[in-house]
Amino acid sequence: xxxxxxxxxxxxxxxxxxxxxxxxxxxxxxxxxxxxxxxxxxxxxxxxxxxxxxxxxxxxxxxxxxxxxxxxxxxxxxxxxxxxxxxxxxxxxxxxxxxxxxxxxxxxxxxxxxxxxxxxxxxxxxxxxxxxxxxxxxxxxxxxxxxxxxxxxxxxxxxxxxxxxxxxxxxxxxxxxxxxxxxxxxxxxxxxxxxxxxxxxxxxxxxxxxxxxxxxxxxxxxxxxxxxxxxxxxxxxxxxxxxxxxxxxxxxxxxxxxxxxxxxx
Amino acid sequence: xxxxxxxxxxxxxxxxxxxxxxxxxxxxxxxxxxxxxxxxxxxxxxxxxxxxxxxxxxxxxxxxxxxxxxxxxxxxxxxxxxxxxxxxxxxxxxxxxxxxxxxxxxxxxxxxxxxxxxxxxxxxxxxxxxxxxxxxxxxxxxxxxxxxxxxxxxxxxxxxxxxxxxxxxxxxxxxxxxxxxxxxxxxxxxxxxxxxxxxxxxxxxxxxxxxxxxxxxxxxxxxxxxxxxxxxxxxxxxxxxxxxxxxxxxxxxxxxxxxxxxxxxxxxxxx
Amino acid sequence: xxxxxxxxxxxxxxxxxxxxxxxxxxxxxxxxxxxxxxxxxxxxxxxxxxxxxxxxxxxxxxxxxxxxxxxxxxxxxxxxxxxxxxxxxxxxxxxxxxxxxxxxxxxxxxxxxxxxxxxxxxxxxxxxxxxxxxxxxxxxxxxxxxxxxxxxxxxxxxxxxxxxxxxxxxxxxxxxxxxxxxxxxxxxxxxxxxxxxxxxxxxxxxxxxxxxxxxxxxxxxxxxxxxxxxxxxxxxxxxxxxxxxxxxxxxxxxxxxxxxxxxxxxxxxx
Numbered sequence: 001x002x003x004x005x006x007x008x009x010x011x012x013x014x015x016x017x018x019x020x021x022x023x024x025x026x027x028x029x030x031x032x033x034x035x036x037x038x039x040x041x042x043x044x045x046x047x048x049x050x051x052x053x054x055x056x057x058x059x060x061x062x063x064x065x066x067x068x069x070x071x072x073x074x075x076x077x078x079x080x081x082x083x084x085x086x087x088x089x090x091x092x093x094x095x096x097x098x099x100x101x102x103x104x105x106x107x108x109x110x111x112x113x114x115x116x117x118x119x120x121x122x123x124x125x126x127x128x129x130x131x132x133x134x135x136x137x138x139x140x141x142x143x144x145x146x147x148x149x150x151x152x153x154x155x156x157x158x159x160x161x162x163x164x165x166x167x168x169x170x171x172x173x174x175x176x177x178x179x180x181x182x183x184x185x186x187x188x189x190x191x192x193x194x195x196x197x198x199x200x201x202x203x204x205x206x207x208x209x210x211x212x213x214x215x216x217x218x219x220x221x222x223x224x225x226x227x228x229x230x231x232x233x234x235x236x237x238x239x240x241x242x243x244x245x246x247x248x249x250x251x252x253x254x255x256x257x258x259x260x261x262x263x264x265x
Numbered sequence: 266x267x268x269x270x271x272x273x274x275x276x277x278x279x280x281x282x283x284x285x286x287x288x289x290x291x292x293x294x295x296x297x298x299x300x301x302x303x304x305x306x307x308x309x310x311x312x313x314x315x316x317x318x319x320x321x322x323x324x325x326x327x328x329x330x331x332x333x334x335x336x337x338x339x340x341x342x343x344x345x346x347x348x349x350x351x352x353x354x355x356x357x358x359x360x361x362x363x364x365x366x367x368x369x370x371x372x373x374x375x376x377x378x379x380x381x382x383x384x385x386x387x388x389x390x391x392x393x394x395x396x397x398x399x400x401x402x403x404x405x406x407x408x409x410x411x412x413x414x415x416x417x418x419x420x421x422x423x424x425x426x427x428x429x430x431x432x433x434x435x436x437x438x439x440x441x442x443x444x445x446x447x448x449x450x451x452x453x454x455x456x457x458x459x460x461x462x463x464x465x466x467x468x469x470x471x472x473x474x475x476x477x478x479x480x481x482x483x484x485x486x487x488x489x490x491x492x493x494x495x496x497x498x499x500x501x502x503x504x505x506x507x508x509x510x511x512x513x514x515x516x517x518x519x520x521x522x523x524x525x526x527x528x529x530x531x532x533x534x535x536x
Numbered sequence: 537x538x539x540x541x542x543x544x545x546x547x548x549x550x551x552x553x554x555x556x557x558x559x560x561x562x563x564x565x566x567x568x569x570x571x572x573x574x575x576x577x578x579x580x581x582x583x584x585x586x587x588x589x590x591x592x593x594x595x596x597x598x599x600x601x602x603x604x605x606x607x608x609x610x611x612x613x614x615x616x617x618x619x620x621x622x623x624x625x626x627x628x629x630x631x632x633x634x635x636x637x638x639x640x641x642x643x644x645x646x647x648x649x650x651x652x653x654x655x656x657x658x659x660x661x662x663x664x665x666x667x668x669x670x671x672x673x674x675x676x677x678x679x680x681x682x683x684x685x686x687x688x689x690x691x692x693x694x695x696x697x698x699x700x701x702x703x704x705x706x707x708x709x710x711x712x713x714x715x716x717x718x719x720x721x722x723x724x725x726x727x728x729x730x731x732x733x734x735x736x737x738x739x740x741x742x743x744x745x746x747x748x749x750x751x752x753x754x755x756x757x758x759x760x761x762x763x764x765x766x767x768x769x770x771x772x773x774x775x776x777x778x779x780x781x782x783x784x785x786x787x788x789x790x791x792x793x794x795x796x797x798x799x800x801x802x803x804x805x806x
Contacts, residue, residue, distance in 0.1 A: 026311065034349040038415065044408035052406045057633075074352075077309065084302040087295075122521040123514075126355065137314025140306045169627035172589050176646025178616035183651050187640045191631040208495050214288045214395050216763060221309070243398070250393040277635055277677060279654035364655050 013140045019151035035036060046127070049085035071245065074226030078212040081143045081222050082211075085212075086205045089151025094197075103164060104189065113156070120153030140221030147215070148209045155204055162196040163189060185220065202260050204255045212251035213246045275390035324460025328507035336509045340497065340516050346411050347520065350486065351479035359472050362423045366430035372442075373460060375433055388431075391424030396482050400491035411492035418479050418486070425478075428472055433467035434460065469535050477528035484517050538566050538600025540586070540704060540736060545595035545798030546749050549582050554758065555581040557760035558594070568730050568737045570751035570768070572744060572778050578760040580624075581742040583706045585621045586738070588612060598613075599704070617644035623728070624709035624740075626689040628681040636678040638664045641699035660699070667695040671725060687718040691725070697730060705730060706739040711746065723750055744771065 012021045023253045064071070100113035128149055132142040166189060174188035216224020223242060230239040269276050280288065367373045370382035400417035407413050437460060447460035487495020494513060501509040538658070540563040547556040555578040563569055571579050579801060583592035586597055588604065597604040604615055628637045640658045643651055646688060650656065668674055671691040690710060697705060711719035723741075727750040730737050741747050747754055748768040756764030756779040758770075764775050773786065 012436065028350075033352055037345070038353075038412050039410060041408055041410070041411045045406075045412075046407070048406040051404075055402075055405045062486050067737065077305075080302040080305045084299060084306060087299040087302075109540075118522055118525070121525070122481070124481050124485045126488065127498075127517070128730050134325065135318045137311055141310040141312075141315055143307055148307045152630075163631070167627075169623060169625060170728075173621065173623055173627035173696075174629065174640055176589060176616060176619070176621040177641050177652075177696070178586055178613040179640070180613065180643070180648060182648045183643045186648075186652055187636070187643060188629060191629050192272075194631070196349070209396060210393075214397055217397070246391070247393040251389055254389070254392070275662065277664070279636070325570050395805075 002059060041090065053177060058236035061237065062240040062244055063235070063237035064241040064245075066233065067226075070226050070229070071223070071238070071242060072118060074216070074223040074242075074248075075245070077140050078216075078222035078224075081140050081147060081212050082205060082208045083145045085147030086151060086201065086208050089148045089204065089208075090155060090197075090201050092148070092155040093152050093159060098185065098189075100156060101158035101163035104164075104185070112158070117153055117157045117160070120149050121157060122153075123148045125211045125215055126218055129218045133219040138193055138219040138221070143215055143220035143262040145219055147211060151208065152205050155200055155205070156197075158200055159186040159193065159197055163193050166192040206250075209253060210246075210250055280297075291311045294381075304467055326509060328505075329478045329511035331508065332510035332511035332515065333506075335513065336512050337516065340494065340513065343487075343494040343497050344520060346414075346514060347483045348480070350411060350414040350418055350483040350491075350493050351524075352474060354483070355472060355476045355479050357415070357419035358422030358426050358475070359468075361419070362426035362430055362466075365423065365427045366434060367456075369427060369431040370434035372437075373456065384427075388424045388427040391420055391422075392428065393424075394421065397485065397489060400489050405489045409490035409492075414483060414486040414491035414493055417491055418483060421482070422475050422479060426475055429471045430464070430468060433464050433471075437463040466535060470532055473528045473531045473535075475477035477524055480524040481521055484521070541596075541598045542582075542586075543596045543598070544584060545582070545597065546593050547578070547590060555760050556585065556595075559595070559762055560758075561755065561762070561765075563736055563773045564680050565736055565740065567753060568727065568735075568751055569753045569755060569757050570747035571738055571740045571757060572742060572747055572779065573757035575742070576756040579757055580708055581760075582757070583621075583708050583738055583740055585623060586704075586706055587616050613644055617700055618702055619704045619706055620700045620702035622690070622693050622697050622705065622707045622710050624712045626681075626686070628689055628692055628696075630682040631679050631680065632643060634668070634673065634684070635664060637681050637692050638649070638668065638677075638695045638699055642695040644700065649713070653690075661773050664700055669696050669697055670729075686714050687722060690714065690722050693723065694722075694729070698733075703736065705735050705739075707737060707739040707741075708794045709740050709742070711741070711743065719746065726750075744776065761779065 001237065012020060012084045014023065046211040096113050096116060100117060102110055105113070125146055128212070129146040130144060132145045136142040136145060167168045171188040173183050179187060213224045213227070216222040216226070217228045219225065219228075224248060227239055227246075230236070230242060268482075278285075278456075322478045338393050364385055365384050368375065368380045369378065369388060371381070374381040374384070396417050400413060403413040403416050403420075407416065441463065442455060442459035450458065483493050483495075485495045487493045487497070488499050490496070494517060497508065498513045498517075501513060540561075542559055542561045545556050545559040546554075550675060557578075559578075559582065571582065573579055583591055585592045586604070588597075588607075592605060595605070598614070599618075602615070604612075607615060629640065632640075636654065639656050640656075641773050642656055645662070646656060654712060662799060665674075665677070668677060671694050672692050673688060673695070676684070676688070684692065692709075705726075711722055716723060723746055726737070726739070729735070737748075739751065748771065751768055754764065754766065754768050754771060755762055756775065758779050763778055764771070773800065
């Protein structure tokens with residue numbers, strides 16, 4: 001073989017150099033434009049530290065006890081809302097997910113279920129809560145309605161994606177036995193989608209609890225409502241206590257749901 | 266064992282009798298818990314308001330329709346802000362979460378005793394505080410506006426991206442790392458040649474995924490003054506200007522659907 | 537069982553690939569037919585057209601005077617009960633126990649609620665036990681399918697196909713991921729069972745020596761068309777070249793060494 005000096009350059013991710021430069025330029029221009037419109041008031045930011053100190057000194061020390069009953073009440077309400085909304089949401093989601101899986105359902109049903117998911121997902125929980133509070137009045141009923149709808153958007157979509165990615169061989173094998181559509185769902189789809197369905201339900205339970213702490217701020221019940229009341233009354237020490245409790249519970253829930261999901265897999 | 270024998274030969278059941286009972290019991294317990302929750306909620310609900318919901322909905326609908334389309338021309342700037350909050354927030358979060366994730370992953374952390382717990386705490390703290398709460402705090406500190414929104418999104422996303430990223434790092438294949446180590450590479454070289462190529466797809470997927478979530482989150486930050494289209498929404502709701510609210514909701518719906526479509530497309534292209 | 541007749545069967549996938557090109561075959565009752573050919577020749581498509589897991593583009597499939605291609609979904613399900621299928625890579629429902637996998641072969645016979653509550657008729661269950669016994673898996677009924685070895689899984693797959701009491705067995709690369717010994721055992725088992733029950737069978741296989749061992753008739757498929765149809769003895773090197781392309785079919789180790797050095801020289805030249 002003839003000895004030749006050869007050089008090698010790492011191939012670029014985008015092989016077309018023109019496209020590469022246009023893309024890099026585009027990102028640069030975007031960043032400049034976006035940062036330009038940020039409109040940062042630096043003198044205001046500089047004042048931030050003393051302001052933050054004043055703000056946080058109002059929080060200190062957290063007061064867990066003087067409104068202890070209200071806090072406990074709010075927490076329990078959050079818990080009821082979370083459990084009820086997750087259960088209802090999963091119940092509604094399962095048929096929607098089956099309808100929204102391309103490999104299981106006919107096109108019209110698929111499109112209907114997918115648009116249902118898209119609309120439930122598009123609006124943030126807080127926006128949904130504002131409207132449900134308007135419709136159903138203040139309190140946990142609006143909260144349950146909000147969380148149920150949010151659960152459908154989340155759970156049905158992810159479950160439908162899981163159903164779409166099941167093993168084709170297993171589903172073919174059951175169809176080849178002459179099974180009916182429902183039997184096929186039961187024997188080919190259900191065993192494959194089950195672990196994900198349980199894992200997602202645990203995950204959503206966790207998310208719903210966090211969100212229940214937020215949607216209360218706009219009047220949909222739960223610990224968030226207690227938090228809002230504390231802010232309205234300028235009881236920042238109680239508010240600090242509530243925030244700490246929420247963070248603690250979220251961390252504990254996260255730790256636990258991680259373990260449960262691992263056990264189910 | 267679900268197999269038993271009787272005079273006619275072997276009998277098979279899906280579960281043993283005890284298993285059957287346990288299953289039914291578990292379902293009943295679950296049902297009871299949900300029923301109890303619902304009854305507590307019903308106690309705290311003022312049902313007159315719930316029954317009036319259809320009337321309320323009809324009233325709201327009649328105020329929203331027709332939407333005030335002329336208002337839509339004023340929404341470009343808030344939508345641009347919303348997009349920037351999500352994009353810049355995600356970019357900052359990614360920049361911070363990469364080193365945090367490498368410190369948190371068991372196989373790449375410089376020290377399991379000190380650095381790893383700190384990194385894990387940063388991730389957990391960031392994840393536990395909703396972006397709306399972050400925004401509330403940041404509006405007080407840096408003042409109302411888009412900047413507070415960008416930081417709120419960034420602070421919340423650091424934990425999310427960091428967690429998914431460090432899990433991806435912990436799940437990498439060991440053999441390429443071993444192979445690179447076997448060539449006598451330094452630890453920095455091992456990272457760039459053995460680890461980074463393996464987590465690049467996960468990294469790209471996570472960033473697009475979180476960006477999509479952040480678009481949705483940034484639509485509400487304006488409710489507490491942190492910029493974006495939420496500001497207009499809040500103002501219109503407070504003025505009871507429902508025909509404008511309708512336009513804003515449609516704008517949000519379109520933005521979110523487009524971003525979701527885009528992110529799904531990018532993620533498919535990546536995988 | 538009456539004769540299975542394929543007439544001018546053609547399948548073109550939406551991607552434009554022509555998987556089957558005008559295939560016509562008559563398979564009389566009780567015949568075990570091996571379908572050989574390179575990957576992508578259309579073997580799997582042919583088998584899947586017979587029970588219409590894949591819809592043929594044109595042509596007809598008939599079982600006696602029943603036209604399979606014209607059937608509505610209800611009739612098709614009844615027809616599928618009569619056709620047992622054994623899959624490449626087993627295609628068991630991994631998370632279900634062996635027994636439920638075997639019983640799933642009866643789904644075409646029992647109603648929905650009976651199958652939902654896993655209340656299968658007693659005869660089905662005792663037949664399942666007999667079959668598990670016959671394929672050598674007695675006592676394994678409660679193991680989950682993903683806990684079994686490859687050979688064991690394929691035995692479950694065989695039991696699932698046979699519990700349908702089929703007239704026709706469609707077998708798709710049954711030994712594709714098994715070691716040589718297990719492959720022979722599995723093929724022998726399928727052969728024996730076909731003989732015992734007088735089953736007609738179409739077996740896709742790309743291991744030619746294995747096909748020679750058990751099949752009465754071999755059909756060679758290339759690019760979706762039949763290029764050989766005859767006895768296993770007729771599979772001369774010329775015929776194999778016609779099916780699979782150029783290769784030295786009788787090569788031994790010495791030939792192999794020569795082949796490798798040639799390859800090196802060829803590599804050096806370029």
